[in-house]
Amino acid sequence: MDMLYDRDADTDLIKSKKIAVIGYGSQGHAHTLNLRDSGVAEICVGLRPDSSSVAKAQAEGIEVKSIADAAAWADIVMILTPDELQKDIYNTHIANNIREGAALMFAHGLSIHFNLIEPRADLDVLMVAPKGPGHTVRGEYLRGGGVPCLVAVQQDASGTARDIAMSYACGLGGGRSGIIETNFRDECETDLFGEQAVLCGGVVELIKAGYETLVEAGYPPEMAYFECLHEVKLIVDLIYEGGIANMNYSISNTAEFGEYVSGPRVVTSDTKAEMKLILEDIQSGKFTNRWMQGGQEEIKKFREDMAAHPIEEVGANLREKMPWISSNKLVDQTKN
Structure with missing residues (x-):
């Protein structure tokens, strides 16, 4: 699998396009601002008139249009609203307004891979998926770097879909750190699995159980x-920098020995068997069906339970005593 960079793309191509970013949340604000700062002159955000994000986008000098008007105006329509809203937004505001021959883009493959959205045959259907939260995509760009991106082409009506995807990824900063070509299926299923079994679901449950x-x-x-939450960042930073070996080089011999003898007692063969079942639920569409057909109600109760967990109260009190943590925070809800 090759890693591609700015030198492998026409980085100027995206600058000639009119781009509508639908949504201005974590990913939406990062895509919009990075593309603008990369030289895209004609860019707007498509939002509901009553969206709280209207003021945030306008404060950055970004033009805001209705979703329908944005879709009708743009050469490229990038949908960055939450997955559970995309089908309705597309069918109601975009499907009958997006111009013939335009490019329809996503940062995650779920809506296309599981046929929630079925685009017209005249549209390019592309994906540019930064491998990090939007706040990191913006932060790394401002530091002169970038977050690696996955690109994929589902439908190439124009014959130039790949070139557009590559140029867009470079505009986000992905060409500075690396771009990998994939397909909607692989991106969607691996992304869902990583989130559920390791990065979010696995890590959070491990932290809670240890606490x-x-x-x-x-x-x-x-x-x-x-011991169980605060120091996770310190360990993850070491792994991020140089892999597991780099972490083991940096920790004590005692900690490393404990890793080898105790880690397999926590993550057992039964754990891996459960991971395989999680992957099967993802591949079959069972997870997506549950999320789309009632998950929005389920998640409210999950959030309430998580907010009530003692680790959240203890953590909030401790973080107040460590003001340096928030002095350069990744997430500023007043801006994005």
């Missing part, structure tokens, strides 16, 4: 927080 184990054994909650 609860220490507190139930009589240790101070603050100690449990530091």
Whole structure:
């Protein structure tokens, strides 16, 4: 699998396009601002008139249009609204307004791979998926770097779909760090699995279980927080920088030995078997069906339970005593 860079793309191609970014959340604000700063002169954000994001986009000097008007105006329509809203937004505001021969783009393959959206045959259907949250996509760009991107072409009506995707990825900063070509299926299924089994679901449950184990054994909650949550960033940064070997080089011999003898007792063959079942649910569409057909109600209860977990209260109190954590925070909800 080759890694591609700015030198492998026509980085000026995207500058000649009129781009409508639908949505101005985490990914939406990053795509819009990075593309503007990369030289895209004609760019707008498509939003509902009553969206709280209208003021945020306008504060950055970005033109805001209705979703329908944005779709009718643009050469490229990038849909960056939440997955669960995309089908309705597309069918209601975009399908009958997007111009013939335009490019329809996504940053995640779910809506196309699971046939929630069925684009017209005259449209290019592309994906540019940064491998990181939008706040990181913006932050790395401002530091002169970029977040690696995946690009894919589902439908190439124009014959230039790949060139557009590559140029767009470079406009985000992906060409500085690396671009990988893939397809909608592989991106969608691996992304969902990584989120559920490891990055979000797996990590959060591991943190909670470790915290609860220490507190139930009589240790101070603050100690449990530091050991099981706060230090996760320190370890992940080492792994991010140079892989697992880099982390093991940096930690104590005692910690490394504990990793080898105790890690497999936590993540067992039963855990891996459950991971395979999770992957099967993703591949079959079972997870997507549950999310689209009632998940929006389920998630409300999950959020309430998570907010009520003692680790959140303990963590909030401790972070107030560590102001340096928020002095350069990744997420500023007043801006994006």
